[in-house]
Amino acid sequence: MTTAEQPAPSPVARLFDAVADDYDRTGIDFFGPIADGLLDGLGVRAGDACADLGCGRGAVTVGLAERALPAGRVVGIDISDRMLEHARTLLAEHGDGVELRLGDASDPDLESGAWDVVASSLVLFFLPDPLAALTRWVGLLAPGGRIGIATFGDQDPVWSAVDAEFGPWLPPAMRDPRTTGPDSPFATDAGMEDLMARAGAGDVRTTSARVDVRFGDAAGWERFSRATGQRAMWASLPENEIDGVRARAAAHLEGARDADGRVVVWQDVRYTWGTAPPAQ
Numbered sequence: 001m002t003t004a005e006q007p008a009p010s011p012v013a014r015l016f017d018a019v020a021d022d023y024d025r026t027g028i029d030f031f032g033p034i035a036d037g038l039l040d041g042l043g044v045r046a047g048d049a050c051a052d053l054g055c056g057r058g059a060v061t062v063g064l065a066e067r068a069l070p071a072g073r074v075v076g077i078d079i080s081d082r083m084l085e086h087a088r089t090l091l092a093e094h095g096d097g098v099e100l101r102l103g104d105a106s107d108p109d110l111e112s113g114a115w116d117v118v119a120s121s122l123v124l125f126f127l128p129d130p131l132a133a134l135t136r137w138v139g140l141l142a143p144g145g146r147i148g149i150a151t152f153g154d155q156d157p158v159w160s161a162v163d164a165e166f167g168p169w170l171p172p173a174m175r176d177p178r179t180t181g182p183d184s185p186f187a188t189d190a191g192m193e194d195l196m197a198r199a200g201a202g203d204v205r206t207t208s209a210r211v212d213v214r215f216g217d218a219a220g221w222e223r224f225s226r227a228t229g230q231r232a233m234w235a236s237l238p239e240n241e242i243d244g245v246r247a248r249a250a251a252h253l254e255g256a257r258d259a260d261g262r263v264v265v266w267q268d269v270r271y272t273w274g275t276a277p278p279a280q
């Protein structure tokens with residue numbers, strides 16, 4: 001297929017292409033600590049073959065490379081060209097041991113049964129059929145392989161109130177990209193464990209961690225939110241509503257000042273773990 005015949009990027013690819021330059025570069029730690037929890041739980045060993053699905057700018061991929069290379073192998077897949085460009089820069093020093101591919105994590109073009117570690121941080125809820133994707137991911141695992149998925153757990157009520165300010169203008173398909181409605185697998189530990197078990201994984205379990213997100217002030221929150229998938233929330237606002245939402249968000253954030261006067265909110269991260277399907 002020639003370049004001219006490539007399909008147009010999907011809305012989520014366009015969203016992450018647009019935020020890529022600023023993503024994880026606002027000076028506010030978020031994706032790094034979440035990735036660290038995933039890496040710690042996966043027990044990556046030197047020599048492991050590792051896949052990072054929805055690798056983005058490489059928050060998890062770099063940790064996989066540090067642990068598994070040079071004896072092992074690391075592949076990162078993402079649907080956003082621009083996120084991958086930044087990941088290539090970050091991972092350049094690891095040379096041929098890391099391969100970064102443009103592709104759809106829903107059905108990754110990877111060998112089945114060949115991967116010691118499958119990792120995915122903050123991606124599964126973007127996919128149209130999470131169970132089908134997760135079933136494919138579990139199928140990638142070699143005997144003894146481990147899978148770890150990071151998704152969002154509970155959130156500081158202040159942050160929820162801030163996000164709710166965008167609610168009236170969100171198109172239905174964008175209502176809470178974290179899909180935390182009561183019927184969603186992403187709403188509870190049990191929902192995600194059930195999804196992982198239905199995908200065929202063994203030894204399914206959950207751990208969680210709390211990340212303190214140090215916005216500093218309302219401007220820090222806005223900078224952060226415009227540099228993540230939440231940029232889509234801003235894009236949904238009519239021009240004449242932006243100032244009002246910004247002011248109401250700032251008022252909510254006043255309720256999250258710490259003893260030093262800085263705005264800090266918390267986000268729980270849910271890690272759902274599994275292993276290669278038990279031998280029949």
Ligand SMILES: C[S@@+](CC[C@H](N)C(=O)[O-])C[C@H]1O[C@@H](n2cnc3c(N)ncnc32)[C@H](O)[C@@H]1O
Pocket residue numbers: 012013016031035053054055056057058059060077078079080083103104105106120121122123126127229
């Ligand atoms: C919140 S970011 C997480 C990136 C990275 N895992 C991290 O922890 O920083 C979500 C990523 O998923 C990617 N993504 C969304 N849908 C995808 C799909 N169908 N296939 C591959 N990547 C996808 C986006 O392009 C983006 O890089």
